[in-house]
Amino acid sequence: MRRLFLRSIALLGCLFATSVFAADGLIAVKSVHSVSATADKLESILNDKGMTVFARIDHAKGAEGVGLDLRPTQLVIFGNPNVGTPLMQCAQSVAIDLPQKALIWEDAEGQVWIGYNDPQYLKERHGIEGCDEVIEKSEGALGAFISGAAK
Template sequence: MRIFRMFVLPLTLLLCSGAALAADGLIVLESNHSVAATADKLEAVLSANGMKIMNRIDHAAGAKSADMKLRPTVLVIFGNPKVGTPLMQCAQSVAVDLPQKALIWEDESGQVWLGYNDPEYLKTRHAIEGCDPVLAKVSGALAKFAKAATH
């Protein structure tokens, strides 16, 4: 698995730039903007669609405070109880993965990426049953938000 993460996944991301990829439960999109601009665009589209922004964590700033270096890396935490609660009613353990998160980072070549949890992965991870319409709605919304933030 380590070889996969070190070589195959980065090669796949390089070859499929611009496409949405899913690996180990993470959907990843290439961004046309900086990390900060992508995070700003994401927050704007989330707010415009009734999502509450719960936090924005600048991991690079945290690293700097510990006298360490990290390329720009931002985590945006967001959600809406009207969406999350029905998922938790189907499988309460999904609460460990809620609220939703989007990670935006700059790789070693300067390319910016946005990644978020694949709802289908959450379905499998938490053995969610009877919530396919809710999961489909979440999948569509997350894809829409990510596309708006990265283009």
């Protein structure tokens, strides 16, 4: 029952987003906000849900610092050891992809996107076995966090 609930949350999050695409393990959702406002909203959601926000990196600001141009691009790094540790116990190599990251960027047409690693992709990439419940929980939570920040 809980598994069905979490999948439903992830599906609803995707349906309420204006557009979603997935490619090479990245799930991206259109945001109705600027890059900065989307990242602010995501951080607020993560903090409200008890997640740890480890860092926020402004790649455009970094590029500017060396005299280069880059459209607005920010990365939010976050996690929760209650989720990450069981995944690492199943396949320790997944630690290279944890903590989780959300990339928020503006494309060439001015559309803002927020993307994250698909937990199913991580499962396949690292050969994770015996952690289906944790993977499904991650899918539901990430979907809710990302769709919440995008709208």
